[in-house]
Amino acid sequence: MQRKGMLKSALLGGLMASAFALAPLAHAQVKWDLPTGYPSNNPHTINLDQFAKDVGTATQGKLVITLHPNGSLFKANEIKRAVQSDQAQMGEVLMSLLENENALFGVDAVPFLATGFDASQKLWQAQRPVLERLLDRQGIKLLYAVAWPPQGIYAKKELKSGADMKGLKWRAYNPATTKIAQAVGAQPMTIQAAELSQALSTGVVDSFMSSGATGVDSKVWESLTHFHTVDAWLPKNMLIVNKREFEKLDKATQDAVVKAAKDAETRGWQRMREYTQQSLDTLAKNKMTVVKPSAQLQADMKKVGDELLAEWEKKAGADGKEIIAAYRK
Numbered sequence: 404m405q406r407k408g409m410l411k412s413a414l415l416g417g418l419m420a421s422a423f424a425l426a427p428l429a430h431a432q433v434k435w436d437l438p439t440g441y442p443s444n445n446p447h448t449i450n451l452d453q454f455a456k457d458v459g460t461a462t463q464g465k466l467v468i469t470l471h472p473n474g475s476l477f478k479a480n481e482i483k484r485a486v487q488s489d490q491a492q493m494g495e496v497l498m499s500l501l502e503n504e505n506a507l508f509g510v511d512a513v514p515f516l517a518t519g520f521d522a523s524q525k526l527w528q529a530q531r532p533v534l535e536r537l538l539d540r541q542g543i544k545l546l547y548a549v550a551w552p553p554q555g556i557y558a559k560k561e562l563k564s565g566a567d568m569k570g571l572k573w574r575a576y577n578p579a580t581t582k583i584a585q586a587v588g589a590q591p592m593t594i595q596a597a598e599l600s601q602a603l604s605t606g607v608v609d610s611f612m613s614s615g616a617t618g619v620d621s622k623v624w625e626s627l628t629h630f631h632t633v634d635a636w637l638p639k640n641m642l643i644v645n646k647r648e649f650e651k652l653d654k655a656t657q658d659a660v661v662k663a664a665k666d667a668e669t670r671g672w673q674r675m676r677e678y679t680q681q682s683l684d685t686l687a688k689n690k691m692t693v694v695k696p697s698a699q700l701q702a703d704m705k706k707v708g709d710e711l712l713a714e715w716e717k718k719a720g721a722d723g724k725e726i727i728a729a730y731r732k
Contacts, residue, residue, distance in 0.1 A: 433652065435468045435492035439640075440479025440596055443472040445620055446678050447549060447640050447671070451495055454642070454667040461659035466652065468493070474597040486645050487541055493644040498534075498548065499577040506718035507537055510726055511550070512579035513715050514635045514708030517730070520676050523550045523637040529729035533722050534641075544649050546664035548641040549671030552614040552679035553634035557627045559609055561694055565703030574602060574611030579636075579711060583612065586707045596620070603627065615682030616675075624689040631694045632683070633704055642667070 437455060441448050448470070455468035471477075477485045482494035483501060502509030510530055511517065517526040527548060535545050562568055569588035575581040576595060584591035589610065594602045596617065602608045603626035610627070617623075618630060642664060649657065687693050696704075716723050 432464060433466045433656075435466065435648070436471060436476060437468050437493050437495070438471040438474075438476040438482050438485065438491050439495040440474045440482065440497070441472060441495075441640075442597075442620055445472075446616065446674050447495065447551075448472050450549065450667055450671045450674065451642070453670070454663050457663040457666060458660055461663060462656050466656050466660070474595070479595045479597065483543075483643065486643050487543055489645050489648065491645075492648045493546075493642065495640050495642050497577070497638060498641050499579060499638050502578045505537060506715055506720075507533055507722055507726070509578060509715065510719070510723070512577055512636055512638050513712045514579065514583065515705050516708065516712055517637065518553065518634045520550065520637065520672070520679075523639075524672065526726075526730050527639065529726045533726055537722075538643065539646065542646045544644045544646045546642040546644055546660070547668035547671070548639040549668060550637040550639045550675055552616050552637070552675055552682060553632070554612050554614055554636050554638065555633050556612050556631040556635075556696075557610060557618060557623055558629050558631070559627055561629050561692070562631055562700055563697045564699040565707070567700075568610070571610040572606075572608045574599065574608040574613075576613075577638075580612055582711055582714075583704075583707055586710070587703070600625075614679075615686055616678060618691075619682045619685050622689075624686065624691045627691070629692045629694055630683075630686055631696045631700065633696045633701060635704060635708070 437451060439448055439451060452470050455470050458466055458468055477491060477494070479497065480500055482491070483496045485491040486494045498508045499512035502512065511523065511526060517523045527550070531545070531548070538545050556562060558571065565587045571589040573580070573584040573589035573591050574594045575584055575591035576593065581591045592608055594608060599617070600621045603621065603623065612635060615630065649660070652660070683693055716727065719726070
């Protein structure tokens with residue numbers, strides 16, 4: 404009888420040990436890194452932070468996403484490669500930064516193609532399926548994209564025409580901004596967002612094209628005096644994830660990520676609509692002159708835009724035609 408009891412205890416003990424050994428596997432926590440090139444107080448970054456929290460809540464802590472702002476883990480131009488090579492499981496990337504890799508990433512940076520939020524969202528709906536196919540072939544899943552406020556021109560003086568831009572030391576961050584500089588006779592210099600404040604304060608650049616939001620991030624009023632609201636385009640940041648890492652997740656966790664991404668996209672577009680005027684107000688409050696562009700400056704910029712659209716369509720091929728045709732429907 405005593406022997407049977409001992410055997411029973413040993414058996415129960417073994418089963419309990421097995422259960423404890425398996426328990427961590429059943430409740431294993433997955434940890435992902437999420438790098439972005441923008442500071443923690445930027446609306447895009449705040450939106451990413453909320454996305455990460457939403458995923459953590461929806462999965463009851465099963466998937467933990469750690470946000471790395473301001474290029475602290477990877478610089479902005481390294482993030483897409485980091486996700487593709489699985490050095491980071493996911494990342495936020497400015498699409499037009501990748502235009503040299505493939506023209507399809509740069510359609511939202513073609514000047515004066517889509518100049519307001521409604522037009523930009525329509526362009527995104529046309530662009531999204533094409534980009535999803537392209538990224539899927541590269542082992543990347545596209546989760547969402549959110550536009551920046553419309554792009555204007557920062558300078559140390561009022562620019563009344565394209566001719567006034569000749570000789571400016573112009574910050575470039577994608578092929579479109581480089582080409583604009585070349586078209587008007589400015590000197591393009593590649594400067595990423597995290598390095599912009601230093602480049603301005605040291606005089607490396609004295610002008611650039613970006614949103615009111617970037618001006619606020621960089622406290623541009625400490626170096627420049629004028630912002631021209633040419634509303635050239637609304638570039639987008641996209642959130643991408645390594646496809647293999649995504650497919651390792653169970654179905655419920657995958658669904659939670661997709662749902663949180665959809666919510667972040669809706670929230671992000673609405674926030675950026677609101678932030679456009681807020682950022683202009685902040686520039687004005689800090690003694691910057693917010694200038695409605697002259698008819699001549701607008702016409703000169705539109706001419707550059709038409710040339711760049713023709714160039715872009717040639718490079719983008721059949722997929723590019725698909726995007727423009729869907730956008731113009």
